[in-house]
Amino acid sequence: MTLDATASGVFPIASTPFHSDGRIDEASVDTLIAGYLKAGATGVTVLGIMGEAPKLEPEESLAIATRFIKGFGKLPVIVGVSAPGLAAMRGLSRAVMDRGAAGVMIAPVPSLRTDDQITTYYRQAIEAIGTDIPFVIQDYPLTLSVQMTPAVIRQIVQEHPSCVMLKHEDWPGLEKISTLRRFQAEGSLRPISILTGNGGLFLDFEMERGADGAMTGYAFPEMLVELVKLHKAGRRDEAHDLFDAHLPLVRYEQQQGVGLAVRKYVMMKRGLIASDAQRKPGAALSPKAREEVDYLLARLSRTGRAC
Incomplete structure (x- = not known):
């Protein structure tokens, strides 16, 4: 399976247990793989930011x-290969x-910081890994502090035929999706898959703006799968009703600093992983925070939409 611009659906960002x-x-x-497959994932992305990739040794990553x-068998697996040095990026890219x-x-x-710096970086990165490897641009300014305008993303896509997907995590970012799809309609941007992150916090409207699905690690991936299906079927109100039931937990999970701890705790409670441990350094949930998450899970269960 080779990734291309037609990719759609849900690619969970996998946590590392x-x-x-x-x-x-x-x-x-x-067990995590089995859970993602049962949820109906289209593919999966590993070694992302929420996968604690920087804490892994190279042999562990591979x-x-x-x-x-x-x-995942015949389903596509995308591997995060971001690294401070291009040699390490090339080595992991070719190996996976x-x-x-x-x-x-x-x-x-x-x-x-500048547009030229961003486009030059991607130029050098693709030269390092090779033009034969399909790649995804990760646009996550909230954490990475790099601002990529739609025009910069268009330039990267147009310069590199091996760029097939954008992982969109700008916030706010709905207008960015609309702008990119307008570029495509006008013919100045070739077709590209857009999957969105941020824990699914804006997925309800991101789909309506032209996203092809989600690439995020919310602890109920089956909700993401169902929401994408409902949107594609034109069942707008049902999609928003499902999203609204999960929104309190999605919001709680998106807190900076403890988001991964919340996600792993919920996944442990659901039996997807045995422990919510993070490799150090990592934040832990206080007893009060765990009680709050348990309360949200109980409320979600009562809605009948816990999937």
């Missing part, structure tokens, strides 16, 4: 990516593609 002592929990990797590639990955995701380094 750990034991309490920081070792990778391989058994939980397998092992996790390989396990997901094997577990050799093992069957569908493509790679590249985020800009946080030091980039």
Whole structure:
């Protein structure tokens, strides 16, 4: 499976399960894969920011990516290969593609400030990994502090035929999606897949603006899958009703600093992973925060929309 611009649906951003002592929990990797497949995921993205990729040794990164590639079978696996140095990016990119990955995701380094710096960085990155590897632009200014305008994204896409997808996580970013789709309609931007992140916080309207689906790690991936299906079927009110039921938990999970702790706690409660441990350094939930999440889960369950 090779990633292309027709990709759509839901590609969960996979968390990396750990034991309490920081070792990778391989058994939980397998239960997580099974959970994503049961939820109806179109594919999966591993070694993203919420996958704690910077905390992994190179051999661990490759092992996790390989396990997901094997577990997802014929479904596409995208691997985050962002790194401070291009040599490390090239090494991981070639290794995961050799093992069957569908493509790679590249985020800009946080030091980039001007449009020229951004486009030059992607030019150098693609030169390093090779033009034969399909890649995804990760646009996440809230965390990466790099502002990519629609015009810059268009330039990167037009310069690099191997760019097939944008992971859109700007906030606010609805107008950016509309602008990119307008570029496409006018013929100044070739077709490209747009999947959105931010925990699904704006997915209800992102789909209406032209997104093809979601690439995020919300702890109820089946909700994301169902929402995308409802939108594509033209069932707008039902899609928004489903989204509204999950919104309190989506919002709580999107808190900066503790979002991953919330996500892992919910996934542990759901049996997708055995432990909510993060590899250090990492934030932990207080007893009060856990009680609040339990309350939100109970309320969600009473709505009958917990999927």
